[in-house]
Amino acid sequence: MSTVYEDIVKFVASNLKCSICFEIFTKPVTLVCGHNYCQKCIKEYLKNAKRDCPHCRKDVSNSKLEINFTLCAILELQELGGRERWEQILTEVDQEYKAQQTGRTNTKVESLIKHLDWLKAEIKKTEDKLSAELNSNQAYEDGIGISKNLTSSLEASTSSLYSDAAICADTNSSLASGENQEQLSQPEEGSSQELVEEDPMDSDSLLEDARLPPSAEALQYNRNSAEAAPNAEFAELSFSPHLGNRRLSFLTESRTIKTQPSQQVRTSNGRFDDCQWMADQQFTGGRFYWDVNITGSTGWAVGVALNNLKHNERLGRTSSSWCLEKSSGQLIACHNNTKTCIKHSVPKSIRVLLDMTNGQLCFQSLCENLLELHSFQVDLATPLSPVFWLYGLSSNSLSFPRPYV
Structure with a gap:
C-alpha cells in the first residue's frame, strides 16, 4: 500500500464521523445543504424545534432526509474490513495524533x-x-x-x-x-528520551x-514437529526487494518483514500494490514447511500462490492463491475470494506445511502442539511460492524463526 493511498484512506476515515454524536456514521443522511449526519442524530436535533444545519447554519426546515448510499457503501466496504476496520483506522489516527502531542x-x-x-x-x-x-x-x-x-x-x-x-x-x-519542556525538546545524547x-x-x-x-519445551516442540510432518523439509525463506511492496523491508538478522515509516519508503516500485511480499522460493515437488511468528502484527495473511499473481491482486482473493489471515479480529481461510471463518483463537505462531506430492496446504498452530487450523487442496500446475500480506496503515511485522537445534 503506497504512502499516498494510506493518507487517502486516513482522510476518508476522518470524514466518516457524525458531527453531532462524534461517532462513525449510522444510516447516514444528507441535508439540502450537503452535510451528512446519522439519521437518528439529525432527527433528534430537528425535533427540538431547530431549523438550521448544525454545521453551516443554513435553514433546513423543509429539507428531506435522503439516505447517502455512497457513504453507506464506503462504510460497508468488505475488502477493507467493513465498519470494524474503519473504526480501527479512526482509533489509529487518534492514537497517532496523541502520540505526536506527548x-x-x-x-x-x-x-x-x-x-x-x-x-x-x-x-x-x-x-x-x-x-x-x-x-x-x-x-x-x-x-x-x-x-x-x-x-x-x-x-x-x-x-x-x-x-x-x-x-x-x-x-x-x-x-x-x-x-x-525546554530540556525535553532538546535531549542530551544517550538520555532516556531516546x-x-x-x-x-x-x-x-x-x-x-x-x-x-532451547529448553525442554523447545525440544518437545521439535519432537512434535517431526511426528506431525514426517519427511517434510524446513524451508528457510528469502526475500528479494523486487518481489515485494516498496513499503516493506526484510531484516536479515532477525528474519523479519516490517512495514516502513513514510520517510523510509523505497523510491523504486516493487511487485505488488498492496503491502505484500512473495518469497524467492518456488516449490514444484516434495514436502516443505516454514514457521511464522505473528505477534508483531495487528493484521496479516500467510499463504502460497502461483508465481503469476499480478501486482494488483491480493493473496487469497484469486483462484491461484490460498491463505490464512486475521481479519476483523478473527481467523479466516481464503481462496478465490471465498472466506471460511475459523472457530479458533488467534495463535502466536503458525506453521505452514506444503505437500506438493499430494497437493495439500495445511496451517497449524504452534501453540497447541501443531493443531490443524485449516487445510486446502492446491493447484499443482505451476510452481507455488510463499506469499505474505501485512496491514499497511500501522507498524506491523512477521518473523520467520528457524527450528531449534
Missing part, C-alpha cells in the same frame, strides 16, 4: 509494562518446567545450578526493564505538569537480553 511517552510505558508482565510469566513458566524435570532427573545438583542461572538472568532483565519504565513514567509526569522515540511495536530490542536457550 512524544509517545504513554505508549512506551504501556509497552514496557506489557513486557514486564511477559517476563514474569516466563520466569514462572521456566521455574515450573525445571522443577518438573528435576524431580525426574538424577542430575539434581546440576539442574539446580541451571535453574538458578536462568532465574537470575531473567530477574536481571526484569530489573532493567523496571528501571526503564520508571524513567518513562518520570518523563510522562514532567510532560503532564509542563515542567522541563527510549521514548523507539517504535513501541519493536519488541526485539527490548527483549534481546531476555531470550532463553
Whole structure:
C-alpha cells in the first residue's frame, strides 16, 4: 500500500464521523445543504424545534432526509474490513495524533509494562518446567545450578526493564505538569528520551537480553514437529526487494518483514500494490514447511500462490492463491475470494506445511502442539511460492524463526 493511498484512506476515515454524536456514521443522511449526519442524530436535533444545519447554519426546515448510499457503501466496504476496520483506522489516527502531542511517552510505558508482565510469566513458566524435570532427573545438583542461572538472568532483565519504565513514567509526569519542556525538546545524547522515540511495536530490542536457550519445551516442540510432518523439509525463506511492496523491508538478522515509516519508503516500485511480499522460493515437488511468528502484527495473511499473481491482486482473493489471515479480529481461510471463518483463537505462531506430492496446504498452530487450523487442496500446475500480506496503515511485522537445534 503506497504512502499516498494510506493518507487517502486516513482522510476518508476522518470524514466518516457524525458531527453531532462524534461517532462513525449510522444510516447516514444528507441535508439540502450537503452535510451528512446519522439519521437518528439529525432527527433528534430537528425535533427540538431547530431549523438550521448544525454545521453551516443554513435553514433546513423543509429539507428531506435522503439516505447517502455512497457513504453507506464506503462504510460497508468488505475488502477493507467493513465498519470494524474503519473504526480501527479512526482509533489509529487518534492514537497517532496523541502520540505526536506527548512524544509517545504513554505508549512506551504501556509497552514496557506489557513486557514486564511477559517476563514474569516466563520466569514462572521456566521455574515450573525445571522443577518438573528435576524431580525426574538424577542430575539434581546440576539442574539446580541451571535453574538458578536462568532465574537470575531473567530477574536481571526484569530489573532493567523496571528501571526503564520508571524513567518513562518520570518523563510522562514532567510532560503532564509542563515542567522541563525546554530540556525535553532538546535531549542530551544517550538520555532516556531516546527510549521514548523507539517504535513501541519493536519488541526485539527490548527483549534481546531476555531470550532463553532451547529448553525442554523447545525440544518437545521439535519432537512434535517431526511426528506431525514426517519427511517434510524446513524451508528457510528469502526475500528479494523486487518481489515485494516498496513499503516493506526484510531484516536479515532477525528474519523479519516490517512495514516502513513514510520517510523510509523505497523510491523504486516493487511487485505488488498492496503491502505484500512473495518469497524467492518456488516449490514444484516434495514436502516443505516454514514457521511464522505473528505477534508483531495487528493484521496479516500467510499463504502460497502461483508465481503469476499480478501486482494488483491480493493473496487469497484469486483462484491461484490460498491463505490464512486475521481479519476483523478473527481467523479466516481464503481462496478465490471465498472466506471460511475459523472457530479458533488467534495463535502466536503458525506453521505452514506444503505437500506438493499430494497437493495439500495445511496451517497449524504452534501453540497447541501443531493443531490443524485449516487445510486446502492446491493447484499443482505451476510452481507455488510463499506469499505474505501485512496491514499497511500501522507498524506491523512477521518473523520467520528457524527450528531449534
